[in-house]
Amino acid sequence: MSSAKSDRPPSPRWHIAVFLAPALSIYSALMVIPLASTLKQSLYNHVDDTLAFVGFDNFSKLLLDPTWATSFWNALSNNLVFFVIHMLLQNPIGIALAALLANPKLRLVRFYRTAIFVPTILSFVIVGFVWKLILSPLWGVAPSIMKAIGLGGLFAPWLGREDSALIALSLVSVWQFVGMPMILIYAALLSIPDEVLEAAECDGVTGWSQFFKIKLPLILPTIGIASILTFVGNFNAFDLVYVAQGAQAGPNYSTDLLGTFLYRTFFGFQLQLGDTYMGATIASMMFLLILFGVCTYLFFVQRRLQRYQL
Amino acid sequence: MFRSRSDLVRGIGAHAALGGYTLIALFPVALIVINAFKSRAAIFSEPLMPPTPKSFSLIGFETISARGDFISYFINSATVTGVSLALILLFGAMAAFALSEYRFRGNALIALYVALGIMIPIRLGTVAILQLVVSAGLVNNLVALVLVYTAQGLPLSVFILTEFMRQISADLKDAGRIDGLSEYKIFFTLVLPLVRPAIATVAVFTMIPIWNDLWFPLILAPAEQTKTITLGAQVFIGQFVTDWNAVLAALTLAIVPVLILYLLFSRQLVRGLTAGAVK
Numbered sequence: 001m002s003s004a005k006s007d008r009p010p011s012p013r014w015h016i017a018v019f020l021a022p023a024l025s026i027y028s029a030l031m032v033i034p035l036a037s038t039l040k041q042s043l044y045n046h047v048d049d050t051l052a053f054v055g056f057d058n059f060s061k062l063l064l065d066p067t068w069a070t071s072f073w074n075a076l077s078n079n080l081v082f083f084v085i086h087m088l089l090q091n092p093i094g095i096a097l098a099a100l101l102a103n104p105k106l107r108l109v110r111f112y113r114t115a116i117f118v119p120t121i122l123s124f125v126i127v128g129f130v131w132k133l134i135l136s137p138l139w140g141v142a143p144s145i146m147k148a149i150g151l152g153g154l155f156a157p158w159l160g161r162e163d164s165a166l167i168a169l170s171l172v173s174v175w176q177f178v179g180m181p182m183i184l185i186y187a188a189l190l191s192i193p194d195e196v197l198e199a200a201e202c203d204g205v206t207g208w209s210q211f212f213k214i215k216l217p218l219i220l221p222t223i224g225i226a227s228i229l230t231f232v233g234n235f236n237a238f239d240l241v242y243v244a245q246g247a248q249a250g251p252n253y254s255t256d257l258l259g260t261f262l263y264r265t266f267f268g269f270q271l272q273l274g275d276t277y278m279g280a281t282i283a284s285m286m287f288l289l290i291l292f293g294v295c296t297y298l299f300f301v302q303r304r305l306q307r308y309q310l
Numbered sequence: 311m312f313r314s315r316s317d318l319v320r321g322i323g324a325h326a327a328l329g330g331y332t333l334i335a336l337f338p339v340a341l342i343v344i345n346a347f348k349s350r351a352a353i354f355s356e357p358l359m360p361p362t363p364k365s366f367s368l369i370g371f372e373t374i375s376a377r378g379d380f381i382s383y384f385i386n387s388a389t390v391t392g393v394s395l396a397l398i399l400l401f402g403a404m405a406a407f408a409l410s411e412y413r414f415r416g417n418a419l420i421a422l423y424v425a426l427g428i429m430i431p432i433r434l435g436t437v438a439i440l441q442l443v444v445s446a447g448l449v450n451n452l453v454a455l456v457l458v459y460t461a462q463g464l465p466l467s468v469f470i471l472t473e474f475m476r477q478i479s480a481d482l483k484d485a486g487r488i489d490g491l492s493e494y495k496i497f498f499t500l501v502l503p504l505v506r507p508a509i510a511t512v513a514v515f516t517m518i519p520i521w522n523d524l525w526f527p528l529i530l531a532p533a534e535q536t537k538t539i540t541l542g543a544q545v546f547i548g549q550f551v552t553d554w555n556a557v558l559a560a561l562t563l564a565i566v567p568v569l570i571l572y573l574l575f576s577r578q579l580v581r582g583l584t585a586g587a588v589k
Contacts, residue, residue, distance in 0.1 A: 020408045026464065127338075
């Protein structure tokens with residue numbers, strides 16, 4: 001902590017350490033060290049009742065041994081579907097809503113903005129349960145609404161069927177989190193300087209073409225951030241599936257995500273005992289996937305987008 | 311002439327789209343709340359109708375209050391969220407002040423080290439966090455939850471507050487130093503009041519996930535006396551799945567506090583965002 005080059009008083013600067021210490025120690029002790037230790041545990045397992053270093057054996061078991069690999073690849077591909085549906089729907093809807101809200105002449109903006117953000121603040125327990133109720137053939141809210149608009153014949157118990165449960169849950173999750181990209185992109189649209197838009201208007205670029213030619217390129221970095229947040233959130237998801245379908249991610253594991261797979265492996269369920277080391281291995285795989293996604297984004301996407309930033 | 315008419319059409323279109331989406335966003339919430347105040351027969355026969363004098367009933371709320379533990383879940387959630395939030399904001403602001411105000415060796419490295427936590431979910435360290443909590447004897451103790459949530463919230467808090475503190479003019483702080491204020495006094499009396507809008511933004515963003523979290527209460531504090539409202543509601547729904555009045559009343563009660571907090575802070579949230587906190 002030498003302060004020779006600083007323009008501040010050269011006395012020993014203990015206050016810097018005092019300011020930093022609480023945050024750094026809590027963050028390190030409960031986040032960085034446990035994460036490192038989890039990564040380390042993924043390289044150990046019980047061999048003949050003693051704990052031994054097994055290298056990448058756990059990982060090869062997870063990826064290749066049918067007893068683990070079937071569940072793992074199922075959870076991973078479900079996770080990919082979950083993410084793709086979010087990217088195709090959540091972010092475009094969020095951008096469209098933000099574009100409408102950012103119109104300076106529009107009234108009631110505050111009301112719309114607040115109302116559309118409401119699902120985002122609700123807990124998964126509420127969201128999972130209410131959609132289960134709505135989609136349940138028992139209560140009949142969805143069937144009767146669909147009948148009222150002439151689509152009654154199309155209704156099916158979507159959450160209970162293997163081929164549709166994952167898509168139904170993804171749509172529920174999109175419904176819940178549309179507010180996030182909307183609010184981020186809305187803020188980005190508001191911070192575009194008026195002069196830029198006035199200049200565009202003088203050149204006759206207005207309406208939709210103004211949005212696509214001027215505003216969209218300027219908010220691309222924010223769309224990138226919204227996308228990477230979606231990615232991290234999706235590959236870390238657990239709560240919605242757990243609440244709506246239970247730890248078994250039914251029907252027949254068709255809604256299993258890496259998060260629920262981790263939960264079952266680490267803590268056990270019904271007759272299966274929890275397995276710390278395979279749990280650590282799955283957590284490490286999730287860490288590597290998220291790290292890979294974030295790095296890809298930072299190196300390839302964000303760097304190119306910087307050019308457009310004001 | 312033409313221009314104003316097309317503006318009118320466009321305005322109506324925008325209202326139709328936003329209004330339609332608002333309906334989709336609020337419909338499930340409204341469905342819970344209106345049915346929570348109805349008799350069991352009315353919930354099933356007319357789920358979409360608001361309660362009438364004939365169908366109005368508080369039986370669900372009576373069932374819940376007879377059990378009483380809902381209040382203790384609520385207090386647990388409020389305690390954990392409140393204390394975590396206070397620590398996140400205080401420690402986060404202190405670290406952000408150190409990083410934005412002083413030039414010292416390792417400054418950029420420490421900022422990067424903390425920022426890494428924004429993208430990496432703390433949940434992935436659960437295996438080791440549980441072992442740590444067990445060895446510290448903090449299982450089923452709210453302190454464990456507070457510590458975990460503080461660690462989870464600090465990275466974003468430090469990042470946003472650092473950005474904001476960089477914008478505070480140096481003259482003000484130097485004037486304070488000339489007047490003989492200590493660095494601590496400068497932080498608490500000059501800098502903290504100035505970053506209030508940023509603190510509100512951080513508060514909203516960190517509070518919602520903490521209040522709603524299911525994972526860590528499920529793993530670190532599942533005992534009856536330490537259950538949070540999210541975990542409590544989850545268990546309650548499992549037990550009372552046939553008592554629809556009670557379940558809908560419980561869900562309504564779980565919505566209210568977070569909705570009130572959000573309505574109080576929502577203006578601040580957008581203001582903080584547009585001021586350039588998250589870029």
